[in-house]
Amino acid sequence: MLASQFDEVKQKIPVFTGARVAVIDDYKVHLDKVLWDSGALHSSYISLRWLDRYREALGDRVRSEETLVRLGDSKTQIRLKEKVSLEVEGISPVNSSSRKVAKIDFCVMEMKGMDGIIGLPDILDHYLDIFIDILESGRYSRGSAEDCLHLTELEDLEKRYGDLEMPWKKQLDEIPQEELETEDPCSFTGPLYYLSKPHEEVVQEYFSMFDEHIAPEWRGNIELLELLKSPEAVQVFVPTEWKGINGFEPVTSLNSRKTCPRCIGVLPDQSI
Numbered sequence: 001m002l003a004s005q006f007d008e009v010k011q012k013i014p015v016f017t018g019a020r021v022a023v024i025d026d027y028k029v030h031l032d033k034v035l036w037d038s039g040a041l042h043s044s045y046i047s048l049r050w051l052d053r054y055r056e057a058l059g060d061r062v063r064s065e066e067t068l069v070r071l072g073d074s075k076t077q078i079r080l081k082e083k084v085s086l087e088v089e090g091i092s093p094v095n096s097s098s099r100k101v102a103k104i105d106f107c108v109m110e111m112k113g114m115d116g117i118i119g120l121p122d123i124l125d126h127y128l129d130i131f132i133d134i135l136e137s138g139r140y141s142r143g144s145a146e147d148c149l150h151l152t153e154l155e156d157l158e159k160r161y162g163d164l165e166m167p168w169k170k171q172l173d174e175i176p177q178e179e180l181e182t183e184d185p186c187s188f189t190g191p192l193y194y195l196s197k198p199h200e201e202v203v204q205e206y207f208s209m210f211d212e213h214i215a216p217e218w219r220g221n222i223e224l225l226e227l228l229k230s231p232e233a234v235q236v237f238v239p240t241e242w243k244g245i246n247g248f249e250p251v252t253s254l255n256s257r258k259t260c261p262r263c264i265g266v267l268p269d270q271s272i
């Protein structure tokens with residue numbers, strides 16, 4: 001898409017070339033920006049802006065015909081209302097004498113920065129040799145690092161064109177509230193929580209929980225409160241560091257009874 005908008009990028013994308021179209025008899029006009037698109041699986045497309053420029057000369061080659069087209073995101077669908085039949089001359093970038101003229105039935109659609117798209121059916125039926133030459137030409141031109149498209153060039157484009165933005169710099173969708181309220185699964189939530197905060201702050205939170213976690217009849221027991229606030233108790237409930245579980249010999253193997261099944265399967269009529 002960048003290549004369709006900016007000539008400095010187009011020069012490094014081999015599948016953008018030109019073509020010639022017969023408008024009236026042998027009079028031919030240029031399609032300056034043509035994308036040879038093997039990903040356009042069902043048809044070829046012509047720019048509405050280009051068609052309007054030559055609509056009168058094309059006459060009855062333009063016809064009303066609705067076509068439902070699914071775009072590259074596999075979700076968006078648009079309904080096109082016109083088609084046009086054109087004789088298109090493709091020229092090999094390797095050998096200018098290698099040319100092929102074929103009649104193509106284009107769907108008409110608005111496309112910014114492009115005159116036309118030659119889709120896979122027409123590439124295979126009419127222009128396969130030229131398409132291979134286009135790819136070969138692109139492969140050899142990539143032999144030099146200077147011919148490759150670099151990220152710094154895209155950053156330069158962003159500086160020169162105010163309406164161009166690098167993708168994913170802004171968050172388009174707000175994070176859903178239910179996602180914000182859902183805790184991340186964790187086996188050691190408590191230790192990780194207090195280790196991520198200043199220890200004194202965690203200790204104060206521990207003290208503030210006494211009213212909630214001590215039975216009403218014990219809340220006035222001074223000896224109990226002094227015990228819970230003692231350094232020994234603090235190190236038990238909110239230690240300054242997490243050392244894991246200690247005091248046990250390492251477990252190197254687990255023994256199971258012979259009657260235990262080696263695996264648990266799912267019956268064919270059960271769904272997971």
